Amino acid sequence: MYKLYYYPGNANLAPHMLLEELGVPYELVLVDRDRNAHTSPEYLKLNPNGRIPTLIDGDLVLYETAAICLHLVDRHPEAGMAPPVGTDARAEFYKWLVYLTNTLQAELLTYFYPERLTDDAGAAAQVKAHAERRVGGMLDLIESALARNTDKGRGPYLLGENYSAADPYLLMLGRWTRFMQRPARERMHLGHHLALIAARPAVQRAFESEGLQEPLY
Numbered sequence: 449m450y451k452l453y454y455y456p457g458n459a460n461l462a463p464h465m466l467l468e469e470l471g472v473p474y475e476l477v478l479v480d481r482d483r484n485a486h487t488s489p490e491y492l493k494l495n496p497n498g499r500i501p502t503l504i505d506g507d508l509v510l511y512e513t514a515a516i517c518l519h520l521v522d523r524h525p526e527a528g529m530a531p532p533v534g535t536d537a538r539a540e541f542y543k544w545l546v547y548l549t550n551t552l553q554a555e556l557l558t559y560f561y562p563e564r565l566t567d568d569a570g571a572a573a574q575v576k577a578h579a580e581r582r583v584g585g586m587l588d589l590i591e592s593a594l595a596r597n598t599d600k601g602r603g604p605y606l607l608g609e610n611y612s613a614a615d616p617y618l619l620m621l622g623r624w625t626r627f628m629q630r631p632a633r634e635r636m637h638l639g640h641h642l643a644l645i646a647a648r649p650a651v652q653r654a655f656e657s658e659g660l661q662e663p664l665y
């Protein structure tokens with residue numbers, strides 16, 4: 449049985465939604481950030497970055513959210529949460545997952561923790577404002593890609609007609625923008641995408657078991 453170390457609404461949410469979609473047995477283990485459990489010696493043995501999440505799969509201890517998602521889709525290919533290896537669609541899947549984790553998620557971390565980049569409170573406020581603008585540009589890019597899919601009659605997911613693990617990943621990151629001046633959901637195609645993914649029973653189960661409250665995204 450898988451074990452997923454989590455804190456409500458953190459980066460664990462993407463693999464959590466995926467585990468629910470896959471319908472495989474797993475256990476959630478709370479890392480209580482309110483008590484700094486993510487920096488405890490026990491947790492650092494699993495994830496020396498002190499970041500959430502971590503997945504345990506037998507002897508495998510895996511951190512980095514996108515790596516966890518890739519591992520889960522590969523372990524359960526029959527669920528079709530990623531296109532077959534070696535196809536053009538698989539390459540598009542890699543592109544989106546890497547863009548989400550490496551570009552959008554990284555910028556969101558700057559937005560949430562600007563004080564890590566400067567000692568000056570005024571500069572931190574500026575860093576936060578710049579990060580918010582940059583996140584907005586990235587969401588606009590995703591909006592354009594979804595709009596192009598729709599124009600070609602291939603929607604509504606990042607990969608067109610096929611739902612993949614990249615979609616709940618996007619919902620997780622879109623959710624993190626919900627208190628920004630212009631949240632992800634305010635873009636037409638992106639708003640439709642997020643609503644569609646949030647309505648999936650597997651996603652609702654994950655949100656509910658993490659105890660997430662409205663607004664959900």
Ligand SMILES: N[C@@H](CCC(=O)N[C@@H](CS)C(=O)NCC(=O)O)C(=O)O
Nearest residue numbers: 458459498499500501511512513514
């Ligand atoms: N690249 C990492 C980032 C994970 C990450 O930053 N998680 C946040 C929660 S969403 C965290 O653990 N923050 C604690 C900290 O930075 O001290 C991943 O995708 O797993």
